[in-house]
Amino acid sequence: MAEELKLFRTWSSPFALRVIHALKIKGLEYETIFEDLSSKSASLLQYNPVNKKVPVLVHNEKPVCESLVILEYIDETWKQCPLLPRDPYEKAEARFWAKFGDEKLLSSIWNVLITQGKQLEEATAEAVQNLKLIEEQLKDKKFFGGETIGYLDIAFGWTVNLISILEEIIDQKLVDEEKLPLLSAWMQNFSDDPVIKDCWPPRDKMIAKYQAMREPYLKKVVSQ
Amino acid sequence: MAEVKLFGTWFSPFSRRIEIALKLKGVEYEFIEEDLSNKSPLLLKYNPVHKKIPVLLHNGKPICESFVILEYIDETWECPSIWPRDPYERATARFWAKFFDEKCVPAMWKVCWSKGEEQEKLKEECTQLLKILESVLSGNKFFGPGENIGMVDVTGNFVAYWFGILQELAGLHVFTKEKFPNVGEWIDEFHNCSIIKENLPPKDKLTAHLQARFQAVAASK
Numbered sequence: 001m002a003e004e005l006k007l008f009r010t011w012s013s014p015f016a017l018r019v020i021h022a023l024k025i026k027g028l029e030y031e032t033i034f035e036d037l038s039s040k041s042a043s044l045l046q047y048n049p050v051n052k053k054v055p056v057l058v059h060n061e062k063p064v065c066e067s068l069v070i071l072e073y074i075d076e077t078w079k080q081c082p083l084l085p086r087d088p089y090e091k092a093e094a095r096f097w098a099k100f101g102d103e104k105l106l107s108s109i110w111n112v113l114i115t116q117g118k119q120l121e122e123a124t125a126e127a128v129q130n131l132k133l134i135e136e137q138l139k140d141k142k143f144f145g146g147e148t149i150g151y152l153d154i155a156f157g158w159t160v161n162l163i164s165i166l167e168e169i170i171d172q173k174l175v176d177e178e179k180l181p182l183l184s185a186w187m188q189n190f191s192d193d194p195v196i197k198d199c200w201p202p203r204d205k206m207i208a209k210y211q212a213m214r215e216p217y218l219k220k221v222v223s224q
Numbered sequence: 225m226a227e228v229k230l231f232g233t234w235f236s237p238f239s240r241r242i243e244i245a246l247k248l249k250g251v252e253y254e255f256i257e258e259d260l261s262n263k264s265p266l267l268l269k270y271n272p273v274h275k276k277i278p279v280l281l282h283n284g285k286p287i288c289e290s291f292v293i294l295e296y297i298d299e300t301w302e303c304p305s306i307w308p309r310d311p312y313e314r315a316t317a318r319f320w321a322k323f324f325d326e327k328c329v330p331a332m333w334k335v336c337w338s339k340g341e342e343q344e345k346l347k348e349e350c351t352q353l354l355k356i357l358e359s360v361l362s363g364n365k366f367f368g369p370g371e372n373i374g375m376v377d378v379t380g381n382f383v384a385y386w387f388g389i390l391q392e393l394a395g396l397h398v399f400t401k402e403k404f405p406n407v408g409e410w411i412d413e414f415h416n417c418s419i420i421k422e423n424l425p426p427k428d429k430l431t432a433h434l435q436a437r438f439q440a441v442a443a444s445k
Contacts, residue, residue, distance in 0.1 A: 050323065050356055062312055069318045076311035088299040089285055095292045100273065133273060 005030035008044050008056040010037060012201050012209055014158030015067035016055035021154045022071050024195045026078045030057075068098055071151055083151040094144070097137055098155035105130045105159070112166055112174065113210060114217035120170065127174060131159075135183040142189055153190060160187045165206050169214060228253040229281040231267050233260060235425050235433050237329075237382040238290040239278035244378050244423050245294050249301040291321055294375065306375045313369040320360075320367050321379040328353050328380075332387045336394035337441065350398045354407060357383070361406035365413060373417050377410070384414040385424055389431050393438055 005023070007030050009016030023030055035044055035054050047063035048056045057064045057073070064073045075083040084091050108130050111123035134156065137144060144152035163174050164187075177184045190196055230246070230253050232239025246253050258267055258277050270279045270286035280287045280296065287296045298307045308314045331353060335346035357380075360367065367376035377384075388411070391398055401408035414420060 050319075059312075064312070064315045064319075066319055066322055069315050069322065072318065073311050073315040076314065088296050089282075089287070091299065092287045092292050092296040095295065096287075096289050099289055099292065104273075 003028075004058075004060050006033055006058040007031070008033045008035055008041075008047065008058070009054045010035055012206060013054050014162060017157060017161070017199060017201075018067045018154050019055045019057055019070050019074070020199050021149070021157055021196060022074045022083060024199070025081050025083065025149060025154075026074060027080065028074075028078060068102070068155065071154060075151065081148075083145070083154065085145075085150070093137075094150070094152045094155075097134065097144075097152055100130075101134065101156050101159070105134065109159070109162065109166065109174075112170065113214050116218055120172075124172065124174065128179070131175060131180055131183055135180050135186075138182045138186055143186065149190065149193060149195065153186075157190060157196070160190050161200055161206070162210075163187075165203070165210055168207060169211055227281075227283055229256055230254070231256045231258055231264075231270065231279040231281070232277045233258055235430055236277060237386050240423055240425070241290055241378050241381060242278045242280060242293050242297070244419055245297045245306055245375065247419060247423065248304065248306050249297060251297070251301055291318075291325060291379070294321075294379070308369050308374075310369075316369065317367075317374075317376045320376045323356075324376075324380050324383065328357075329382050332383065332398075333390070335398060336390040336396065347396070347398055354399055354404050357410075358404045358406045361410050366410065373413065373420075377414060377417075378420065380410075380414075381420070381424075383407075384411045386430070389427065390434060393431070393434055 005028060007016065007019055007023070009019070009032060011034060033041070033043070035041060037054070040052060044054070044056065045052055047058055048054075048065045051065060053065070055065075055067055055070065057070045059073075059077070064070050071083065084094060105127070108123065108127040112120065112127050115123045137152070141147075143149050144156065167174055175184055175187065191200075228246070228251055230239065230242055232242065232255065234257060243255070256264075256266075258264060260277070263275060267277065267279060268275055270281060271277075271288045274288060276288070278288075278290055278293060280293045282296075282300070287293050295307065298305060308317055331346055331349045335343060335350050338346055365371065366373050367380065368374060387399060399407065
């Protein structure tokens, strides 16, 4: 049966980018459906009635939701270019750090976006600490996956794009080449990879979007 | 020789799930009861990032985060399998396990400890979550896949057991069998399953433990 793959996403969703990276690495063709989250399509609500979010991957009319769940589904369904390590312990480590990225790291990066002054200093310190923990997982490898991009690289991929945008907005470095040399190198290697390079959303649009997300939090502080 | 240790507590739904998984696999293990108010140096060594239980130690190597542990157990000791083998069914199982852990547990825990407007909001959130569970269970006895109780149902253990005790202590009626009959039936089946029954903390002991925590919080205000 011909494979039919559809990806519901928004133009900016970092979690949808994970799915795009994985599909590209596996060499899979798919149809993109862009969603407007302020006016969700009937299809999205049908395919993801529980969380009503993107990304959703629909494979031969069967929906898979939650980006990390989708990554594992893609890896288990199409065996070429494996994303996860084969060894159960290494797999467990990759899953642990992906979860850490989605929970601790993401919330600390969010705090950097929405704070200023002393709070921004504290938020930055916490984010850098989390980034250091992640950097330790690289050890002496080019990618978290080894010589080639793997599950954990894709799981962390959003940081590569979003961090550089945040750094421009707050006019401050989060990933300093001297303090986080390995992570810095990884970000460059990841961005330069031919599979990844062309997938980033338009930078100016991203800056405008995240600036707009930051504004209300800054106004709140000023008005107190 | 394989050596398996599990750091957990008798009252944690997360470490109880791991015990069920290990028992289903027939894996012998040593259980190390942690005092969470005085965490052991070993726990802090094996889970320096989160400093939490459960932690599974296999041949000296630690695995943390309960769902990561459950997948590790299935992949390391292959028979009998406790998670579906088919990728789509597995993705569905992962989705529901995440739903229980990331949506249900935090909301249903917090609602019991909060007050006023915050509690009202959480009550509404819990009701919406229960409505979702109710609709999944219409026409399905379990979270599946298939006709029998499985690991996804086990990952729902907080909803099926802990929440009932907690909400009673908090004087809440967020879940009732009348409002959510399918969930009620699922909870009954959950309690009928022998391996689950044998691995739940005793009700009176758990009630007393949680009651003591409520009292401690009230006294500190």
